[in-house]
Amino acid sequence: MTAISSIHGRRVWDSRGAPTVEVEIHLDDGTSARAIAPAGASRGAREAIDLRDGGATLRGKDVQSALANVNGPIARALIGRDVTDQSGADAAMLALDRTPHKEVLGGNATVATSLAVLHAAAASARKPLWRFVADQYGTTPSLPLPEIQIFGGGAHAGRRVDIQDFMIMVPGARDFDEVMEITNEVYFAAGDIMAQKGKLAGVADEGGWWPSFDSNEEALETLVAAIEKAGEVPGDRVVISLDIAASEFGKQGAYRLALEDRKMDSGALIDMLGGWLDAYPIASIEDPVGEDDPEGMIEFTRRFGSRVQIIGDDYLVTNAQLVDEAAANGACNAVLIKVNQAGTVSESLSTFRAAQSHGWGAIVSARSGETEDTSISHLSTGLGGGQLKVGSFTRSERMAKWNECLRIQDILGRDAFVKGTALADTWWGAKQKEMA
Template sequence: MTAIKSISGRRVWDSRGHPTVEVDVILKNGTLGRAIAPAGASRGTREAIDLRDGGDRLQGKGIDKALASVNGPIASALVGRDVNDQLGADTAILELDPSPLKETLGGNATVATSLALLHAAAANAGAPLWKHVADKYGCTPSLPLPEIQIFGGGAHAGRRVDIQDFMIMVPGAKTFDEVMEITNEVYFAAGDIMASRGNLAGVADEGGWWPVFKSNEEALETLVQAIEKAGEKPGENVVISLDIAASEFGKDGTYRLALEDRDMDSGQMIDMLGGWLDAYPIASIEDPLGEDDKAGMIEFTRRFGDRVQIIGDDYLVTSAALVEEAIADQACNAVLIKVNQIGTISEAVDTFRAAQKAGWGTIVSARSGETEDASISHLSTGLGGRQLKVGSFQRSERMVKWNECLRIQDALGQGSFAAGQSLANTWWGKANDKDKSE
């Protein structure tokens, strides 16, 4: 047994300049594990709540209460425990906070502590975090396929466009290096196109270009143009991925596209997105309907689940119970894994396993408020999650995670990359071939 000597929290700052929680776990043999809690701007109503101080100071986002949770009850419950018993430690944390959304201790306090414990155990074993995760949970490590933002939107860009993320994936790449090179070309091609139109206006929260478009669909058209300008054929090596984040502009089955000044019901929303799937090489779509629109998610999956990857984020909030429910309902076919959304590593792994058992896609994800912590690069690799969503190809809190994957690739070998995934919109290819023959 390697016992925990001390647990302490400190205030650090995230990519939006807001305070967040960093936790140090020190073992009796002197080994250190450290992790930082991220924070989301677009948040599901059922996800773990960051404990903030409120009031006028620091825009109400102070974390003294969360630090008190770490330095007080959490430390008292965990000091002396075996650091290798991740489940036991996470269970002890959960027993301290019976609230459903971790509002007593704060999800920011619990996730930073849980991740720091995992880091300490890996360091104590003398193993990189990805290998420790793979060994601990009996997984085959695999370097993930990136999902990378080109245009930001929604809550990440002042709601300048309604859709939150316009991204690309390169499932045709043979190595992680190749993905990075192609993404570089597409990203800067998109910037050049916007500059030529006089629309280059900086970057959004996650590093994607700030969206200066007259409609949501204009962003899709521009993204296709950027892929072509980069020398790629849309829908072959390079495909589009969207995060609609529909809960941000939809409620009770009504969706308000502010940019286009129109309202839609659930059926009209599904039809609009279906038209996009026909018209553009979209291979993955996240939260196409709101978290409260269960019937809409089931119908969208019924109509398009055999054509594209349909990811639940706000709809599933990294909850194993909600994933099991969605599997039974046949709503979604993939889940986004955000550790801070559920609050502990053990709960996130349970969700990952539930989805994987059903044959679903599993995408480990960052948040819009990020830091230099690269834990998710290791977590995705160690679990063999096969996809990783970090943000864009700019800003150091994003690039630190992509660059960590390149280092992991050197250790694992290029053959470990999750290449050749079946992420393609085959209908789009057929529809375009038909158009050309007519």
């Protein structure tokens, strides 16, 4: 047994300049490792809560109370434990905090600790994290298909457009490196088009362009134009992915698109998005309706689930029970896996397995408030999850994760890239079968 000998929490800073929690773990064999908690701007009501101090200091966002929990009760519960017993370490933290959303310890304290335990176990085994995860959980590692933001909106860009993420995926790429190359061309083509039209307001939270569009659909038109300017045929090697994040502009089935001063009910929103699916090469769509609109999600999935990937984020908050319920009700066909949304590695893995049991897609995801931590690149690869959502193609906290995948590709080989496998059940997959 390799035991945990010490745990230390420290305050570090995320990509928005906000304080966050880093946890460093030392083992009795001399090994050490660390991990950092990210933070989201668009947050599901049922996800784990970041514990913040409140008050005037650092706009109320300081994390001294969360650090005190790491260095106090969490350390006391985990020191002496076998570092390879991930589920035991996570269960020990959960026993300290019986609240549904980690209100006592703080999800930022638990996720940084849980990830640090995983890193320390891998370091002690002298294995890269992706390989340790694959060996530990009996999975086949593979390089995931990236989902990369071109335009940021919603909570990521001052709500200048209502839709949160306008992204691309490159399922037709030969390998991970070619995904990066094509994305580079599309990203900068989009910036050129926006600058020429006076539509470029800056860069959003996750590194995508901050747009100044007159309508939400103008973003889709511009994205198609950028794909074409990059020398690609929209819907061929490159497809569009959207994160609607409808909970940010809707409640109980009533929605308002502020950019267009347009109010609609759930049915009208579904019709609008259905029109977009008909008009643009969209292969994946996330949170098309609000987290409190289950009837709307069921209806959206009924109408479009055989054509596109429908991801639950705020709707499912990396919760295995919610995935099971959604699958039983016919809502969604994929889930976003955010480790800090659940609060521990073990809970996230339970959600991943629940998705697999229903034949769903599972997309390991970053948050808008990110760091140099590359855990999710390793988790997605080690689990063979198939898809990875990190943000855009700029800003070092994003590029660190894409670059880590390129390093892993050098070890696993280019053939380990999943290509378009993740979209096999969408219209894009059907198109490839017809062409074969």
